[in-house]
Amino acid sequence: MKIELDCLPCLLNQILRASRMVTDDVETHEKILREANDIISKYDSYSYAPEVGRVLHFLVKKHTGIKDPYQKLKQKHLKMALQYYPVLKRFLFDKEDRLYWVLKIAVVGNVFDAAINSEIKDGDDLMKELAVEFKKCELERFRKQLKNARTMLIIGDNAGETVFDRVLIEELLNLEIVYAVRSGPVINDATIEDAEQAGLGRQVKLISTGCDAPGVIRAECNPEFLKVLDEADIVISKGQGNFETLSEEKREIFFLLKAKCPVIAGRIDIDAGDYLFTTYRINN
Amino acid sequence: MKIELDCLPCLLNQILRASRMVTDDVETHEKILREANDIISKYDSYSYAPEVGRVLHFLVKKHTGIKDPYQKLKQKHLKMALQYYPVLKRFLFDKEDRLYWVLKIAVVGNVFDAAINSEIKDGDDLMKELAVEFKKCELERFRKQLKNARTMLIIGDNAGETVFDRVLIEELLNLEIVYAVRSGPVINDATIEDAEQAGLGRQVKLISTGCDAPGVIRAECNPEFLKVLDEADIVISKGQGNFETLSEEKREIFFLLKAKCPVIAGRIDIDAGDYLFTTYRINN
Secondary structure, eight states, X not given: OOOXXXXXXXXXXXXXXXXXXXXXXXXXXXXXXXHHHHHHHTGGGOSSHHHHHHHHHHHHHXXXXXXOTTHHHHHHXXXXXXXXXXXXXXXXXXXXXXXXXXXXXXXXXXXXXXXXXXXXXXXXXXXXXXXXXXXXXXXXXXXXXXXXOOEEEEEOOBTTHHHHHHHHHHHOTTSEEEEEEOSSOOTTBOOHHHHHHTTGGGTSEEEEOSOOSSSOXXXXXXXXXXXXXXXXXXXXXXXXXXXXXXXXXXXOOEEEEEOOSHHHHHHHTSOTTOEEEEOOOOOO | OOOOTTHHHHHXXXXXXXXXXXXXXXXXXXXXXXXXXXXXXXXXXXXXXXXXXXXXHHHHHHHHOOSOTTHHHHHHHHHHHHHHHHHHHHHHHTOSOHHHHHHHHHHHGGGOXXXXXXXXXXXXXXXXXXXXXXXXXXXXXXXXXXXXXXXXXXXOOBTTHHHHHHHHHHHOTTSEEEEEEOSSOOTTBOOHHHHHHTTGGGTSEEEEOSOOXXXXXXXXXXXXXXXXXXXXXXXXXXXXXXXXXXXXXXXXXXXXXXXXXXXXXXXXTSOTTOEEEEXXXXXX
8 A cells, every 4th residue: 555645744743752752852853853854755765654664763763772662662562461361351251253252352452553652541441442343344254264274374563462362363273373573673563572472472383574664565574474475374464554565465365453544544445443354455 | 932843744734735625636745745845854944833834835826826725715714704793793792791702702713724624613613612711811911901001903813713803803992903914825814805804994904914924923024013013002912823923022912812733732731722811921
């Protein structure tokens, strides 16, 4: 999905907030914003907004000397999510259509998003988000494919979300599941260490995509990931960044996400804030 | 008041919306945004955000060949405001503290703001805004000064708002009032033609500040306006743009505005959306 002009002020705003999260030094904020502005002016030399996002977030690392500015926040989100884990399992206990609910649980984990300063504040917030129905949900298509599937790839998004994905995974343990994450820290996205902390290492094969952008840029991915992406019977892609970079892939992908911005929501014909489970593809 | 880093993404966003209002041609949007980006990167060569705003809105005029992109919108707002005029007069009819209510009426006119796509949609909306109390209101200071005042300067903001200011002016006709507006069209700000359409020409002396930025930049103002600014017994400045450019003036000014952005609201220690009538000064 190509970069929209609306993404430019939004990216600039994101990086200002990120700078302020890491340091109080106004001169550093100014330096970062000035360079961010230069990068944004060359936006058409990038294919996807997450590519620009990676470069901008790299500026924060460069100017503050902090390798992973979101490490503390990721730890906080992982801790919160692990506290929610037993609540989610209890919530699921008496549900009739468990497949629907494990998908809904997995997508609620997508609420954590440091780029837009979003998180699940407490148990009430969690229950409120769980109660919101999917705006579009291709559940029956998924159910049908599961009958003959042997292998599945899940492409993770943020760190806290990996705990929610664990609930989905525990429902599908009859499958051989590979869970792919970023090759290095970027925003609050999950790395292998984060997914291991969520307890995923015991249940699935954890791999790196080979790409450290907040999305999946095929040209940068490693052969191991690309083989799974091309050959897995079912692929689930979590979150907006993965959608933006994978929505033109030829193979069918189930996109499981909360739409957080009007640009992406508009593309899929839903509203910002809506939950989505769809195989929709974009043709540009 | 100096430009904050938060203003930069906001200005970029404003100019994207302005471009789209004027033309559907995406290539033109891209050209404007690219040049806007260059200007924003040199933000520290400007003293005030309204100066940057003027340059950005000039880009829209330059790339579309339209001299006053907001003319239609200003006409729409003036027409709406003139329809509200008898409603406002009736609303005022049985009010006990008329001075409070003419100030409240005048500040509600400040809701019209094309830069952030804000307007008073209908009569219900109007009544709702009128009912909202000032967050800060130096009414008694103003009342006291009125007792000895002979002359007043009101610095207008947007076109539709001039009709609301007329209600304030009609309460103060014992004073010699000068009403100052922009020297040329910028965003939906009032020019002399707009204020005349509101019916102000019959009641006050209408002058131009000499400045066509969406604010009052002293170095650009004409001697006639500056003389009134320095010598009037009371000065009322309407809206954010005038506040941003006049908040460091030495003389006392009553700022009458609706805070529309968190940066300005934060400076005055109120919240975005709050109404304000204050002589507060900023010392940088």
